[in-house]
Amino acid sequence: MDDIVTENLTKSYASGWPGRPPFVALDGLSLAVRRGEIFGFLGPNGAGKTTTLKILLGLVRATSGHAFLLGQPVGDVATRRRIGFLPESPYFYDYLTAEEFLGFYGQLAGLDRAAINQRVTDLLGLVGLAEARTRQLRKFSKGMLQRVGLAQALIHDPELIILDEPMTGLDPVGRKQVRDLILSLRDCGKTVFFSTHILHDVEMICDRVGIVMKGRLVASGRVDELVRQDHTRSVEVVCQQLKVEGNAFIHSLATRVLQQGQQCLIVLPSPDAVDALVGEIRRQGGQLLSVTPHKASLEDLFFQEATQQASRPLSHMTSGRAS
Amino acid sequence: MGAIGVIAVNAFRESLRDKILYNLVFFAGLLIGLSVLLADLSITEHHKVIADMGLAAINLIGVIIAIFIGISLVNKEIERRTIYTIMARPISRASFIMGKYLGLALTLFVNMSIMLAVFLLTLSLYHVPIQSSLFQAVALIFVEILVVTAIALFFSTFTSTTLSAIFTLGLYVIGHLTADLRTLMINGDSGPLKSLVDLLYYLAPNLEMLNIKGQAAVGIVAAPGYVVMASLYGVMYAGVLLTGACLVFQQRDF
Numbered sequence: 001m002d003d004i005v006t007e008n009l010t011k012s013y014a015s016g017w018p019g020r021p022p023f024v025a026l027d028g029l030s031l032a033v034r035r036g037e038i039f040g041f042l043g044p045n046g047a048g049k050t051t052t053l054k055i056l057l058g059l060v061r062a063t064s065g066h067a068f069l070l071g072q073p074v075g076d077v078a079t080r081r082r083i084g085f086l087p088e089s090p091y092f093y094d095y096l097t098a099e100e101f102l103g104f105y106g107q108l109a110g111l112d113r114a115a116i117n118q119r120v121t122d123l124l125g126l127v128g129l130a131e132a133r134t135r136q137l138r139k140f141s142k143g144m145l146q147r148v149g150l151a152q153a154l155i156h157d158p159e160l161i162i163l164d165e166p167m168t169g170l171d172p173v174g175r176k177q178v179r180d181l182i183l184s185l186r187d188c189g190k191t192v193f194f195s196t197h198i199l200h201d202v203e204m205i206c207d208r209v210g211i212v213m214k215g216r217l218v219a220s221g222r223v224d225e226l227v228r229q230d231h232t233r234s235v236e237v238v239c240q241q242l243k244v245e246g247n248a249f250i251h252s253l254a255t256r257v258l259q260q261g262q263q264c265l266i267v268l269p270s271p272d273a274v275d276a277l278v279g280e281i282r283r284q285g286g287q288l289l290s291v292t293p294h295k296a297s298l299e300d301l302f303f304q305e306a307t308q309q310a311s312r313p314l315s316h317m318t319s320g321r322a323s
Numbered sequence: 324m325g326a327i328g329v330i331a332v333n334a335f336r337e338s339l340r341d342k343i344l345y346n347l348v349f350f351a352g353l354l355i356g357l358s359v360l361l362a363d364l365s366i367t368e369h370h371k372v373i374a375d376m377g378l379a380a381i382n383l384i385g386v387i388i389a390i391f392i393g394i395s396l397v398n399k400e401i402e403r404r405t406i407y408t409i410m411a412r413p414i415s416r417a418s419f420i421m422g423k424y425l426g427l428a429l430t431l432f433v434n435m436s437i438m439l440a441v442f443l444l445t446l447s448l449y450h451v452p453i454q455s456s457l458f459q460a461v462a463l464i465f466v467e468i469l470v471v472t473a474i475a476l477f478f479s480t481f482t483s484t485t486l487s488a489i490f491t492l493g494l495y496v497i498g499h500l501t502a503d504l505r506t507l508m509i510n511g512d513s514g515p516l517k518s519l520v521d522l523l524y525y526l527a528p529n530l531e532m533l534n535i536k537g538q539a540a541v542g543i544v545a546a547p548g549y550v551v552m553a554s555l556y557g558v559m560y561a562g563v564l565l566t567g568a569c570l571v572f573q574q575r576d577f
Contacts, residue, residue, distance in 0.1 A: 057411045059577040077413050085411035091403045093333070095340040107329040108412040152408060162411075 001071075003160050003191040004033035004056065009065035011051050011215075025051040027215035028065070033193050033208075038186050040206035041195040042302060048215040049195040050088060053164050057085055070160055081109060084153035088164040088195075090145060094138035098129055098148050101137060102155050109156035116155075123151035128177065142169040150178065154185075161185060163194035167201055179205050199299045209298070211305055218305045226301055234294040235268040237277055242286030253277050263289070326414040327422040334426020335433075338392060344434065347384050351438045354380035355445050362449070370451045374540040377442040378460050382536065385435055385468040386495065392430070393475025394487035396423045397572070406577055417569040424476055424565060431468055435461065452542070459550050460539035466557035467533040471495055473561035474528070477568040480575065497523055498530035528560050 011026040026048045033039040043049045054060040056067055058075045072079040092101060099120055106116035124130045127147040132140065140148065146169050153161055166182075167175045175198075182192050183205055196202060202209055203223055210220040219226055234255065240262045244250050251257060253276060256267040264286075268277060271293060281288055324332070338344055358376030362369040397420070400406040409419060439461055446453050474494050478487035501524045508517045532553050535545050 054407075054577065057407070059407060059410055061576060077415055079413075080411060081413040083411065085408060087404060087407040090408070091405055092408070093337065093405060095337055100336075104329065104333055105408070105412065107324065108326060108409070108414055110413065149408075 001035045002032040002068075003035045003070055004031070004039075004193055005066075005068040006031050006052070006056075007066045009052065009055060009067055010063045011048075011055060011060065012063045025215055026055070026062070029212065029215065029217050030065075031210050031217050031220060033191060035191055036186065036189055037207040038182060038192045038205055039194070040202035040209040041193065041212065042197065042199070042202060042209055042298075043195070043212035044197065046214075047212045049212060050164060051215075052212070053085075053162060053195060056162065057083075081156065082159045084156070084158035084161040086146075086149045086153040086161075086163045086166055089168060090149040092137050092145065092149065092152075094140075095136060097134050097136050098124060098140075098151075099133045101148065102151055105152045106155045111156055119155050119157070123154055124148075126154075126181065127151045143171060143174050146170055147174065147177075150181065158190070160191045160193070163192065165196055166194055167196060167198050175201065199302060203298050211302060213305055218308075219301065223298055226298065235271050235274055236290075236292045236294055237266045237268065237274070237281075238289040238292075239264050239266070239281050239286045240289060242281055242284055247280075247284070249280055250277065253280075267294075326412075326418045327425065330409075330414070330419055330422025331426040331429060334396070334423050335429045338427065338430040341392075344388065344392075344430070347388055348434055348437055351380050351384040352441045354383070355438070355442050359445060359449055369449075371540050373446065373449055373451050374457060375536065377445060378457070378464070378536040378540060381435060381438045381442060381461060382464045382467070384438065385431060385464060386471055388431060388434060389427075389468045389471040390475050390488060390491050390495070392427055393472040394479045394484050394491060396427060396476055397479045398484045398487070401577060410577065416572050416575075420476065420480070420565065420569050420572050424472065427472055427476075428469060431472065432465070435465055435468070454539075454542045454544070456535075456539035456542055456544045459545050460536050463533040463535055463550065463553055463557075466554045467530055470498075470528050470530065470533075470557045470561045470564075473564040473568070477564040477571075480568045480571045494527055495530065498528040499534070501527050502529060502531045529556070533557055 007030050009026050009029040010024070012022040012024045014022050029048065029052060041049055041052070051060060055062050056069060056074055058080075067074045069076075070079055070082055093104070096104065102120045102123065103116050106119060111119065120133075121130075124133055127150055129144060129147055129151070132144065132148075137145065137148065146166070150163075150166065153163065163182075166178055170178060179201060182194070185192055186207075206223060208220070208222050209226065211218050211226075242264050244257050244259055244264050244266070250266060253268060253273045254266045255269045256265075258265040266277060268274060274291060278288060278291070355377045358373045358380070361376060362372040365372050400409070400423075410416070442457075442461075443453060445451075446457075471491065475487060475491040478490045482490065501520070504520045505524045508520045533556075538545065
């Protein structure tokens, strides 16, 4: 069962000038987020992440394509009772206290007074703001606003939680708290879909990720599967008592050669050349110390995709608009 | 409480915590008080001057609040992106518009009640007879303010705050002039100017219909039927504008 499905989602904006092509923010984006998983939605600024989230929440209408949340087409008002949302850099009614603020969103979700009181107490404790219950939001720091925003997204105990850059503005402790919170939500059977550009967080907590570039989904799957697909994985070979200077064969195999005293570090672009290199080291009388396959990270994959996209012709697309 | 009620109460709470509103109500009190001073300067008709000035102050401050809060009701939500989390809740866009409007209407009702209380206190202090015509005039001022709020809200669903203010103010002025302009044009030629005036007469709200301040200040009571019909006209005009606002807002991207 998929909680989020998009099929060939496209969003374009008229340029405002006759003859000028429209700006395409999303270009046939198709993805599926399974029930009960944490899905990380990755992409650089302007890739289309926020546009996708806005379409899912009915804030923006897609030019073409379809999207479904919890099995219902986006725009279905009743379905939103089962969805929690935290926007990027949230701005809230700053004249409200934290308690009033959460109460307001609880009422909008149709909760009764008793349920609201209980949820407000629980959630303010969960996000570490119990002390600030009666403080107006205008007196909150950016990190506190982010945390009360998270509490707002969870006030009605939704099944699907959509978060736009939830780690933004948080210190390392706050980020860890949010990571733990997201993991605990999954443990409770919730589905979490969040956009981010902090790759470390994605690698740590996401079951699956999707990478969006220039409005297109360029990769999607489990983090380990995506990283395994990467063909540029390198190997680091360390040896000693070997003079690499002037050895054209070694230089032709390696992407980088570093000689530090007796030791030498040779970086190969792939495991294919390891045998040839080890043979050459032995022939030259060197001593092999280690062979370490360098496991490519999600960051490597991300930059590889970004570089490939950047080198592609733009055709009808225009880059630069914030997502 | 339904979603419209929740939004309305929150909009009311927002305006209650806005200090500008208190300043405006204070200013209204000051104007009403000033009417006593002006009455002292006039040779005759002290009572009429106090009543006239008081009603004018209530009308002026009411319209200012209606325009300047009305135009920012929706735009502020979009500019500050608070609309994102609201629209992600199980609430239709039309309910949001209606809730915002009713919240401001409630604010205006409370403000006008305060201004009316200050006005009545001033009248009684200076032994000006309190006649039912004054209540009729204030009731129609309130209807006029509901129309002006609906105009401001309508424009704010598709234009910027500044343009909304200009358009609303423009329509307010036209609304008070169309009847006079049409009267002037009746004997004139049937040129394009007359067609334009006719168009404005039928499209713009006839706000003069809601203005009985002059006769109320001298104690002339309007026929109850007239007050009811004028009120119905104003409420229906506001209803049409709110329907338009909901339809436009339904199509907007945020």
